[in-house]
Structures are given as C-alpha cells and as structure tokens.
Amino acid sequence: xxxxxxxxxxxxxxxxxxxxxxxxxxxxxxxxxxxxxxxxxxxxxxxxxxxxxxxxxxxxxxxxxxxxxxxxxxxxxxxxxxxxxxxxxxxxxxxxxxxxxxxxxxxxxxxxxxxxxxxxxxxxxxxxxxxxxxxxxxxxxxxxxxxxxxxxxxxxxxxxxxxxxxxxxxxxxxxxxxxxxxxxxxxxxxxxxxxxxxxxxxxxxxxxxxxxxxxxxxxxxxxxxxxxxxxxxxxxxxxxxxxxxxxxxxxxxxxxxxxxxxxxxxxxxxxxxxxxxxxxxxxxxxxxxxxxxxxxxxxxxxxxxxxxxxxxxxxxxxxxxxxxxxxxxxxxxxxxxxxxxxxxxxxxxxxxxxxxxxxxxxxxxxxxxxxxxxxxxxxxxxxxxxxxxxxxxxxxxxxxxxxxxxxxxxxxxxxxxxxxxxxxxxxxxxxxxxxxxxxxxxxxxxxxxxxxxxxxxxxxxxxxxxxxxxxxx
Amino acid sequence: xxxxxxxxxxxxxxxxxxxxxxxxxxxxxxxxxxxxxxxxxxxxxxxxxxxxxxxxxxxxxxxxxxxxxxxxxxxxxxxxxxxxxxxxxxxxxxxxxxxxxxxxxxxxxxxxxxxxxxxxxxxxxxxxxxxxxxxxxxxxxxxxxxxxxxxxxxxxxxxxxxxxxxxxxxxxxxxxxxxxxxxxxxxxxxxxxxxxxxxxxxxxxxxxxxxxxxxxxxxxxxxxxxxxxxxxxxxxxxxxxxxxxxxxxxxxxxxxxxxxxxxxxxxxxxxxxxxxxx
Numbered sequence: 001x002x003x004x005x006x007x008x009x010x011x012x013x014x015x016x017x018x019x020x021x022x023x024x025x026x027x028x029x030x031x032x033x034x035x036x037x038x039x040x041x042x043x044x045x046x047x048x049x050x051x052x053x054x055x056x057x058x059x060x061x062x063x064x065x066x067x068x069x070x071x072x073x074x075x076x077x078x079x080x081x082x083x084x085x086x087x088x089x090x091x092x093x094x095x096x097x098x099x100x101x102x103x104x105x106x107x108x109x110x111x112x113x114x115x116x117x118x119x120x121x122x123x124x125x126x127x128x129x130x131x132x133x134x135x136x137x138x139x140x141x142x143x144x145x146x147x148x149x150x151x152x153x154x155x156x157x158x159x160x161x162x163x164x165x166x167x168x169x170x171x172x173x174x175x176x177x178x179x180x181x182x183x184x185x186x187x188x189x190x191x192x193x194x195x196x197x198x199x200x201x202x203x204x205x206x207x208x209x210x211x212x213x214x215x216x217x218x219x220x221x222x223x224x225x226x227x228x229x230x231x232x233x234x235x236x237x238x239x240x241x242x243x244x245x246x247x248x249x250x251x252x253x254x255x256x257x258x259x260x261x262x263x264x265x266x267x268x269x270x271x272x273x274x275x276x277x278x279x280x281x282x283x284x285x286x287x288x289x290x291x292x293x294x295x296x297x298x299x300x301x302x303x304x305x306x307x308x309x310x311x312x313x314x315x316x317x318x319x320x321x322x323x324x325x326x327x328x329x330x331x332x333x334x335x336x337x338x339x340x341x342x343x344x345x346x347x348x349x350x351x352x353x354x355x356x357x358x359x360x361x362x363x364x365x366x367x368x369x370x371x372x373x374x375x376x377x378x379x380x381x382x383x384x385x386x387x388x389x390x391x392x393x394x395x396x397x398x399x400x401x402x403x404x405x406x407x408x409x410x411x412x413x414x415x416x417x418x419x420x421x422x423x424x425x426x427x428x429x430x431x432x433x434x435x436x437x438x439x440x441x442x443x444x445x446x447x448x449x450x451x452x453x454x455x456x457x458x459x460x461x462x463x464x465x466x467x468x469x470x471x472x473x
Numbered sequence: 474x475x476x477x478x479x480x481x482x483x484x485x486x487x488x489x490x491x492x493x494x495x496x497x498x499x500x501x502x503x504x505x506x507x508x509x510x511x512x513x514x515x516x517x518x519x520x521x522x523x524x525x526x527x528x529x530x531x532x533x534x535x536x537x538x539x540x541x542x543x544x545x546x547x548x549x550x551x552x553x554x555x556x557x558x559x560x561x562x563x564x565x566x567x568x569x570x571x572x573x574x575x576x577x578x579x580x581x582x583x584x585x586x587x588x589x590x591x592x593x594x595x596x597x598x599x600x601x602x603x604x605x606x607x608x609x610x611x612x613x614x615x616x617x618x619x620x621x622x623x624x625x626x627x628x629x630x631x632x633x634x635x636x637x638x639x640x641x642x643x644x645x646x647x648x649x650x651x652x653x654x655x656x657x658x659x660x661x662x663x664x665x666x667x668x669x670x671x672x673x674x675x676x677x678x679x680x681x682x683x684x685x686x687x688x689x690x691x692x693x694x695x696x697x698x699x700x701x702x703x704x705x706x707x708x709x710x711x712x713x714x715x716x717x718x719x720x721x722x723x724x725x726x727x728x729x730x731x732x733x734x735x736x737x738x739x740x741x742x743x744x745x746x747x748x749x750x751x
Contacts (some may be wrong), residue, residue: 130528131530131568252537253494255521295492295494295734296535304525305523
C-alpha cells in the first residue's frame with residue numbers, strides 16, 4: 001500500500017508475462033485480428049439468451065440490464081489459491097465461532113476483547129437469536145468474502161458478507177459463457193471447475209437440516225419475488241439444486257412446523273435458503289408489516305423444526321464497525337494469527353483520527369457503516385473537491401456513521417476495451433459454503449471496473465465481470 | 474400470598490384469512506418471587522401448538538388455525554403463590570446477559586428531562602433507581618405529561634393492561650393516568666440512558682382500594698449486588714406479593730402477551746380477575 005503503481009496480475013515490472021498467464025498470453029497472440037471483438041459480441045448474445053439481468057435501483061431507465069462481461073479470464077495460480085483459500089476458511093470459521101459466542105455465553109465480551117456496547121447496542125445484533133442452537137452450530141452457511149489484491153503476495157479482505165451475498169450465478173454463467181466462447185483454451189489450460197457449486201450448495205443445505213429429519217431433507221429457496229434485483233439468481237439456484245422456489249405466501253406454519261403448499265397438498269420443509277432480509281422473514285417476530293415473510297417461521301426455527309440459511313443476526317459479524325476486530329476474533333477463537341490482511345480503518349469518532357481524516361480526505365475512501373453496493377461511499381482520489389467537502393460535512397455531522405480507509409491500489413487484469421487490451425482494476429468475491437465442512441469454490445466472481453482508472457467495481461456503478469480461473473497443478 | 478388468576482383475551486382475524494398464527498407469552502414460571510401451582514392456557518387449536526423458550530427465557534406457545542373461525546378467545550387460569558422480597562428478583566436463570574437490556578428500542582426512548590438530574594450521581598445505583606422511580610411517577614402523574622406520553626402508545630394489547638382511573642379518586646378524576654406500559658417504558662428508557670440495564674415485565678396485580686386488579690406491567694433494573702430488582706413506577710413501589718410475574722422482554726412489544734398474524738383489529742382484553750385465595 002501507499003505505492004501508487006497498481007499490481008499488474010499479468011505482467012512483471014519488466015514487461016514479461018507472469019507465470020500463471022503464460023498460456024493465455026500465447027493464446028491471445030495467436031488470435032487473428034477482430035477475434036476478441038467477435039467474442040465480445042458473441043458473449044453479449046449468450047448472456048441475453050441466458051437471461052441474466054439485474055435491476056439497477058434508482059436508475060432513471062429503471063430497466064433490466066445485462067451485466068457487462070469481459071472475455072479475458074482472470075487467472076490465479078494453484079499456489080496463490082491455496083494460500084488465499086486457507087485464509088478465507090480461517091476467517092469464516094472464526095466468524096461463525098464468534099456468532100455462536102455472542103449469541104450464547106459472550107466470552108469475547110467478558111474478556112474485554114470487543115467493547116460490549118459495540119455488539120449489544122448494534123442494530124445488526126439480533127436479540128431474538130440469543131440462546132438459539134442452530135444445526136451444527138453454523139450461522140453463516142453461505143459467505144461471499146470480498147478480497148482485493150495489491151501485490152504478488154498481498155491480499156486484503158474488504159468485507160466478509162455473511163448475510164445473503166449475491167452474485168454466485170454470475171460466477172457460474174461466466175464460466176458457462178467462457179466454455180462456449182473459447183473451448184480450445186480449456187483444452188490447453190487446466191482450470192479448476194466451478195460448476196459443482198449448486199451441488200455443493202445442496203449438500204451444504206442438507207447437512208444442516210434439523211436433527212430428526214429422516215430421509216433427504218426438503219429444501220426451499222425463499223425469495224422476495226420477481227421485483228427483487230437478484231430474482232434471477234434465486235430462481236437459477238433453486239432450479240440448479242432441484243429445490244422449490246417459494247415466496248412467503250407459498251409457505252405456512254402449522255403445529256410449529258413449516259409446510260409448502262403444493263398441488264398435491266402440504267409438504268414439510270426442513271431447510272430454507274432465504275434471500276429475504278432478517279427484518280422481513282416473520283411478521284410475528286420481526287416487522288409486523290412484512291408481507292414477504294412467513295408468520296411463525298422464526299418460532300418454528302427457534303423450536304428446532306426448520307433451519308434458516310443464513311441464520312438471522314449474522315449481520316453483526318460483517319458490520320463495518322466489527323470488521324476492524326476480525327484479526328482479534330481470529331486470535332480469540334482459533335488461537336491463530338490472521339492469514340489475510342484487514343484494510344486499516346480509521347475511526348472518525350476519535351477526534352485526533354477524525355482531524356487527520358478530514359485533512360487527508362482526498363486520498364481516502366469513505367464508506368457508510370450500513371451502506372452497500374457502492375452506494376453512500378466516496379473514493380477520494382477520483383472524486384471532485386465538492387464531493388470531498390460534502391463528505392467532510394457528513395463525517396463531522398455523524399462521525400459514527402462512517403468508516404474511512406486508505407485508497408488501495410487494486411490490482412489490474414488485462415481487459416478487452418474499445419482501445420484493445422488494457423489493464424483495469426479488479427476485485428474478487430470467492431463463495432464459501434459451510435455446513436458439515438467448509439467448501440470454497442475455486443475462484444469466485446471477479447468484478448472489474450471498466451472505466452479507466454476507476455476503483456469502483458460494483459455492477460450498479462458501471463462494473464463488469466470476468467471468468468476467474470484457478471489453475472490446477 | 475396465594476393468588477387465583479383468570480384472564481381472557483381475544484383476537485379476530487379478518488374474514489377470509491386462510492391461516493391465523495398466534496404467539497402467546499402467557500405462561501408464568503416459578504422463581505424466587507413466586508411458585509406456580511397450576512396453570513392452563515386454553516383456546517381452539519392449543520392441542521397442536523408448539524411450545525418453546527424464547528430468547529428472554531419466556532415460555533411461549535405458537536398456535537395456529539387454518540382457517541380461523543371468527544373470534545379466537547384465549548382463556549388463562551391458574552394459581553400462583555407469591556412471596557414479598559421487596560422487589561428483589563435476583564440473579565436467576567440462563568437468560569441473556571444484563572447488558573443486553575441497555576439496548577434502546579423505539580418504545581423506550583426517554584426524554585432527558587426524565588433522567589438528566591441523575592447523570593453522574595454519587596448515590597448508589599439502587600438509590601438512583603428509587604429516585605428515578607419517584608421521578609417517573611411524578612412526571613407521568615402530572616396532567617401535562619399524560620397526553621404527550623400516551624400519544625405514542627404504539628403497543629396494542631399492553632395499553633389495555635393498565636388500570637384506568639380508580640373509581641372515587643378525589644384528585645383530578647377527569648384525567649386518567651396513563652397505562653402501566655407508559656410508566657414501565659419511561660422508567661426503562663431513563664434507566665438505560667443512565668447506562669443501567671432495565672427490562673420490561675408483564676404480570677398480574679392483585680387489586681386494592683386504589684388500584685383494581687389488572688393485567689399489569691412494570692420494570693426490572695439490574696444492580697450488581699442484588700441482581701434484578703423490580704420497580705413499579707405507576708404504583709411507586711417495588712413489586713410485592715401482589716405482583717405475579719408473567720414474561721420478560723426488551724419492551725412492551727417483545728413481551729406482548731398475544732401477537733397474531735393477521736392482526737385484524739388487534740388483541741382485545743375480555744376480562745381479568747386476580748383474587749387472593751386461602
């Protein structure tokens with residue numbers, strides 16, 4: 001960090017090609033003129049056909065868009081991946097242990113390692129979860145850890161995303177598209193598969209069925225409905241897993257158990273992969289005005305008759321204010337040093353730190369504590385003076401509502417743009433499944449900032465995606 | 474004191490509802506201040522109900538009916554023996570850590586005028602709490618406050634839980650006192666603002682000449698030495714053997730005795746009798 005030249009994942013400083021990219025570089029050299037242009041337009045057609053779209057909230061067109069796809073894959077060596085995935089596994093195990101603890105004995109608070117107030121007064125802490133025993137003690141079964149790379153050997157975790165991370169369908173469809181676009185590349189380069197994700201998701205969900213379920217557990221995917229921006233993904237995953245896609249009114253609670261209405265009568269449901277926010281899952285326990293949830297669902301969960309995936313209240317573990325304590329959390333529960341770095345985070349409540357932040361705002365990234373999706377944030381170096389002034393005012397008015405981090409020089413990958421192949425900044429969201437074991441899909445979703453110099457990779461802000469290849473040994 | 478309780482509540486789901494789901498926090502537990510001799514909760518569909526313990530340690534019924542038929546009446550009957558421990562409930566049970574009950578909820582926001590003068594007090598916590606109870610009683614009894622306090626009466630079934638103006642009262646009989654819920658919320662909000670854990674208690678009150686028998690609400694605050702101690706700001710005293718403890722929560726919403734979806738017009742109280750028996 002601090003070095004302003006971003007790390008180029010394809011090239012060494014002397015211009016030579018880095019080892020993991022050699023076969024790809026050679027293939028790119030062999031391609032005739034216009035081949036990539038053709039691939040790019042074919043890709044567009046494939047995605048339109050697959051029907052992968054997303055809704056942009058607040059956009060004036062307000063329509064469904066195809067997320068831009070870049071035809072040049074991102075490549076991670078087997079060795080790099082082993083290191084990364086070990087660090088991710090450590091993190092999700094520690095965060096799950098943390099969740100178990102804060103909803104039970106709260107040893108970490110008693111030990112004074114995290115301020116009690118930060119957890120118990122936090123709106124992301126769910127008091128209704130206290131004392132509840134989730135199957136296998138797992139709270140966050142599906143996690144999307146956001147990672148950025150800044151050097152050959154230097155990775156930072158930006159966010160842990162333990163609520164209901166989305167985007168896994170893009171990871172799967174990017175691979176699908178890539179295999180159609182460049183089948184010859186896959187015969188030259190051995191790439192670790194990702195297409196078993198839905199099968200692993202199903203196995204993970206089955207493994208956390210409530211005790212006493214005999215036979216194969218019945219799984220439902222609970223969606224807020226077709227107006228949700230990730231509805232495509234909900235229906236896609238249900239379809240791929242062979243599970244039922246349901247909306248709130250399709251489910252009901254009877255005698256403390258959850259049933260699905262079907263044409264052949266009620267069918268018991270054992271595990272619910274819910275893509276509805278905590279507040280809306282059950283109007284009897286949470287927001288009484290929720291029309292999306294199932295009345296009595298939380299109580300059925302509490303009584304041990306159904307498993308909710310992810311558990312309500314996991315948001316406390318990816319709260320931006322709790323984030324700074326993750327290295328501490330890893331040490332406390334696992335007795336290990338964190339393998340992956342946390343981005344240093346400045347606390348604006350502290351007057352001295354705040355003054356420093358205000359003086360250096362042009363070099364920093366400001367994020368709203370409860371913001372997501374690239375909304376409510378400011379990247380200092382790419383913002384205007386007026387924006388700097390606006391965020392200074394915001395921080396002064398509500399210092400506890402913002403966290404501030406240094407601007408990381410996100411690594412770049414070769415990307416096909418109008419001018420040809422050019423480096424663009426990327427991040428990575430690997431998908432983790434935790435049930436009877438931890439399963440991490442090799443690679444994940446690479447998001448790329450298509451605008452030159454931009455560091456914002458969110459699809460809602462003009463980002464695209466790339467297929468992510470983890471090389472096999 | 475041996476107390477016999479009979480309490481009836483009802484809720485009417487809108488006509489045509491395919492399914493009604495009810496959550497009942499209407500089962501007391503034996504503890505330092507009381508022994509439950511007998512208790513029954515009756516309503517149509519109760520035989521198929523799920524029972525479980527919630528996050529606050531309450532015993533809960535989850536009852537459903539499909540389709541519900543008109544008004545659903547819940548009848549509670551039981552006998553509880555109480556002892557007067559001067560409000561001290563103590564440190565009992567596996568429930569959540571006391572610090573959880575410093576959490577501010579929308580129903581427990583207290584104005585600084587209520588607690589400001591206790592900030593930085595050199596008195597012992599228990600003395601502060603007693604003074605706070607008196608202050609809450611004084612402020613809420615005064616007519617000017619009654620209106621502003623009852624405006625945000627968001628709780629549903631709770632608001633019918635407190636007694637209305639005692640009959641034959643000499644002073645300002647035209648201004649009924651706000652229900653017990655408002656006193657409890659004001660006390661809890663003020664205690665939490667002073668960094669003292671405080672929780673909401675529902676229960677039954679044996680009537681006397683000033684206050685009729687009622688479904689009632691008060692607060693408990695945490696003292697390091699004594700554990701949980703009850704404060705009934707409406708009556709201006711720590712709970713005695715006239716108080717039967719029913720359920721615990723962060724506020725009147727989380728300890729609500731009957732919650733239903735669909736809610737219809739909300740729960741109604743049909744009647745409550747709380748009588749001393751020999």
